[in-house]
Amino acid sequence: MNFTQMIIPLNITKTISDWIYSIMPETAASYTIMVIIAVAYLALFAVAGLYLVLLERKVAAWFQLRIGPNRVGPWGLLQTMADALKLVSKELTSTIKIDKFLYNLAPYFVIVSALMAMAVFPFSEQFQAFDINIGVFFLIAISSIGVIGILLAGWSSNNKYALIGAMRSGLQTISYELSVGLSILTMVLLTGTLQLSEIIEAQRTGGWLILQGHVPSIIAFMIFMVAGTAETNRAPFDLVEAESELGAGFHTEYSGMKFAYFFLAEFINMFIISSIAVVLFFGGWLSPFGITENIAWFPQVFWFIIKVLGLIFLMMWFRWTFPRLRVDQLLTLEWKYLLPLNLMNIVLMAIVIWLNWTI
Amino acid sequence: MSYFSDIYKGIKTLLTGMSVTGGYFIRARKGAITQQYPDNRETLKMFDRFRGEVVMPHNADNRHYCTGCQSCEIACPNGSIEIIWDRAVDPETGKKKKKIDKHIYHLSMCTMCGLCIEACPTDAIVWAPNFENSVYDRSKLTKILNQPGSSVLDGIED
Numbered sequence: 001m002n003f004t005q006m007i008i009p010l011n012i013t014k015t016i017s018d019w020i021y022s023i024m025p026e027t028a029a030s031y032t033i034m035v036i037i038a039v040a041y042l043a044l045f046a047v048a049g050l051y052l053v054l055l056e057r058k059v060a061a062w063f064q065l066r067i068g069p070n071r072v073g074p075w076g077l078l079q080t081m082a083d084a085l086k087l088v089s090k091e092l093t094s095t096i097k098i099d100k101f102l103y104n105l106a107p108y109f110v111i112v113s114a115l116m117a118m119a120v121f122p123f124s125e126q127f128q129a130f131d132i133n134i135g136v137f138f139l140i141a142i143s144s145i146g147v148i149g150i151l152l153a154g155w156s157s158n159n160k161y162a163l164i165g166a167m168r169s170g171l172q173t174i175s176y177e178l179s180v181g182l183s184i185l186t187m188v189l190l191t192g193t194l195q196l197s198e199i200i201e202a203q204r205t206g207g208w209l210i211l212q213g214h215v216p217s218i219i220a221f222m223i224f225m226v227a228g229t230a231e232t233n234r235a236p237f238d239l240v241e242a243e244s245e246l247g248a249g250f251h252t253e254y255s256g257m258k259f260a261y262f263f264l265a266e267f268i269n270m271f272i273i274s275s276i277a278v279v280l281f282f283g284g285w286l287s288p289f290g291i292t293e294n295i296a297w298f299p300q301v302f303w304f305i306i307k308v309l310g311l312i313f314l315m316m317w318f319r320w321t322f323p324r325l326r327v328d329q330l331l332t333l334e335w336k337y338l339l340p341l342n343l344m345n346i347v348l349m350a351i352v353i354w355l356n357w358t359i
Numbered sequence: 360m361s362y363f364s365d366i367y368k369g370i371k372t373l374l375t376g377m378s379v380t381g382g383y384f385i386r387a388r389k390g391a392i393t394q395q396y397p398d399n400r401e402t403l404k405m406f407d408r409f410r411g412e413v414v415m416p417h418n419a420d421n422r423h424y425c426t427g428c429q430s431c432e433i434a435c436p437n438g439s440i441e442i443i444w445d446r447a448v449d450p451e452t453g454k455k456k457k458k459i460d461k462h463i464y465h466l467s468m469c470t471m472c473g474l475c476i477e478a479c480p481t482d483a484i485v486w487a488p489n490f491e492n493s494v495y496d497r498s499k500l501t502k503i504l505n506q507p508g509s510s511v512l513d514g515i516e517d
Contacts, residue, residue, distance in 0.1 A: 062387035063380050067395070321380040322373070337366060 037129050045118055045268055050080040052267040055309075056316055063320040090256035095158065098253065102156035107254065107261035109149030114268040117142040121275050122197050124285045124300035135196035136188060139276055140181050143231060146265065147173040150233075150240065150250050153262070157253040165249025168327065169240040172230055175334040176237075179227035182342040186220040186349045187213070187280045190358065200284035208283040212358050216349040221281050223338050223345070228273035229315055230330070232266060236322035237330060274311035275304075282307050405488035410471040413440075413464055414487040415504040422512040423505055424483035427459040431475035431484060439468040440475055459505060466492060467500040481515050 016036075021029045054069065054076065061068025069076030094103060120135045122128040132138060147169055154166020188194060190213045191202045203209055210217045230237040241249035251262045278284055284307075285300035292298040325333065352358060394403060405411065417423050427444045441463040449456045462484075476484055484504065494500060 059384070062384050065383060065387050065392050067391050067393040317377060317380065317384075321376050341366070 041118055041129065042115060045115060045271075046264065048271065049264040049267045050084055052271060052312065053083075053263070054080045055312070056267070059313065059316045060320055063317075084260060087260040088257050092256045092258060094255075095253055097158045099156035099158070102152045103253075104258075106149045106153035106156060107258040107265075109152060110146050110265040111261040111268075113142055113145040113149065114265040114272065116145075117272045118268070120196055121272075121279065122200060122284055123304050125197075127301060128197060131195065131197050133193075133195045136184055136194045136199070136276075136280075139272070140177075140184065143180070143269070143272060144173060144177050146269065149265075153254070154250040157250070159253050161246040162250050162252045165240050165242065165246045165252070168242075169233060169250060171327075172233070172237060172239065172330060175331060176227040176230040176338075179223055179334060179338045179342055180231055182339070182346060183220040183224040183227065184276070184280060186216060186342070186346050189346070189349050189353060190217070196279050196284075199279060200286060203283040203286055207359065208281065208286070210281040213349060213352065214357075214359060216345050216352055217281065219341065219345045220349070221277065223342055224277055224280075225311070225314065227334075227338060228277065229318055230334075232269040232273055232315075234266070234270065234315060235319040236324050238324060239327060239330060242324065270312055270315055271308065274308045274315065277311050278304060278307040282311075405490065408486075409488045409490070410473060410486050411489045412466055412487050412492065412502075413469065413475060413484050413504070415462060415484050417506055417509055418512070421506060421509045423509055424481045424512055424515050425459050425462060425505060426481060426483070426511055426515055427457045428480060430478040430480060434474040434478035436472065436474065437468055437470065439465045439470075441465075458511060462504040464502045464504050465500065466502060467497055 017029075017033055020032055020036075023029075024032060057079070058068040058076070060066075069079040072079040072082050117139055119130040120128070120132060120138055122131070150169045151166045154162040154164075154169070157163070187199075187209055190209055191199045193199060193202070199209075203212070206212050210221055213220070233240040239245075241251075246252070251259055254262065285304040287293060287298075287300075287303050292300075292303070396403065415423050415425060427442060429442050429444070432440045432442050441461075442459055443461040443463065444457055445460050446455045447458050448454070473486070476486060492500070
């Protein structure tokens with residue numbers, strides 16, 4: 001391990017873990033550390049999700065020549081915090097004929113599956129909660145669990161709009177899951193590993209994967225961004241929510257904090273899709289051209305966050321530019337365009353690697 | 360091979376759309392159209408065709424253009440305008456002549472349709488840009504448009 005690159009806060013976590021191990025038996029200490037990491041991640045990404053909501057509102061305002069939230073706190077920075085506080089303190093209303101158990105379970109399904117995916121991301125060389133050797137596989141598996149929560153929400157609400165929204169979500173996720181998986185597989189062909197930290201390691205010498213794999217990589221990136229936007233149920237693929245058609249889609253009957261869970265999960269999912277793209281295409285926490293590689297104190301997290309924010313901005317740009325697709329257009333795009341292109345692309349990538357045409 | 364040309368066309372048109380919105384995004388800081396209303400109360404200027412309330416402009420000598428023809432009262436679809444008028448002897452010609460006593464305007468009933476202003480033959484009433492019309496007592500919304508002691512400008516009805 002290269003200790004010169006270890007950044008200061010992680011020394012603090014090391015001290016804390018040493019301290020916990022010194023006061024407890026080993027098993028109890030490892031469980032305590034797991035709980036502490038889970039709570040830290042929960043708090044971190046709840047706040048990050050709130051600030052993504054604020055970013056979305058600001059970006060939306062600028063796209064529409066407005067100013068955006070600017071009253072609560074300086075430049076409106078506390079706006080979403082205030083909103084969350086309000087939602088926490090609100091009464092949880094529900095209709096009479098709901099399926100109580102599933103209705104209450106659904107938001108947790110959605111938010112937990114979103115937060116679970118965060119565990120495997122390497123935010124910097126040291127800052128990774130759970131480095132498993134099937135990281136990419138884990139991500140694909142987890143990111144499609146969220147749709148069960150959406151289906152449960154729509155079904156248990158006993159509301160026709162909620163059910164329509166949930167069913168649309170089901171067909172959309174099942175369709176676009178293929179494209180996400182195949183475009184990730186295209187990149188896995190190039191790296192030869194599923195472990196996220198090793199995927200980044202492979203980019204340290206040969207340049208980012210989007211450059212290493214040139215043409216097939218760029219096609220895979222474009223397909224991944226389109227399919228990823230569809231996976232997160234964001235405009236132009238927001239048939240699931242479709243305010244103008246379905247009220248609020250699957251979360252029509254939810255209020256207060258349960259609604260906020262769905263809302264937060266959408267933004268955390270956006271973060272996840274962008275993070276996968278950053279790891280697979282843009283070198284994760286590696287700095288461009290290695291400009292900060294020899295500066296020991298420079299936080300590698302900075303580059304990761306900058307790249308993720310760039311891709312999130314791209315997804316917001318999609319949202320505020322394109323109109324919503326119809327259901328048949330959605331399926332045409334996936335089954336007649338993205339999927340065949342993806343299959344061709346994976347063959348192209350295989351040929352590129354076979355003939356050693358990678359850069 | 361329309362399949363691939365379709366894809367090319369699709370991507371091209373999507374990028375065109377994104378360049379348009381991207382341009383807006385970049386220029387948003389300068390061109391924001393939001394009015395920060397209570398803060399810019401002094402400088403806020405409503406646009407020319409804004410329909411705030413009906414007023415009757417008077418000149419420096421407290422003269423207006425209203426001849427009391429009642430066209431506005433007839434044009435008004437819901438009776439927001441009432442004109443109390445009288446006849447008085449014109450000192451120059453010695454003839455009896457119609458003149459307004461009170462031009463009463465019920466702002467609380469007005470739908471801002473503008474038919475009275477279209478109907479007015481002498482442009483005696485116009486739109487004013489004032490929109491801060493909230494009051495604690497609804498009787499304050501019944502306004503008398505002609506100022507006390509005012510009279511019609513000479514030569515308007517000829």
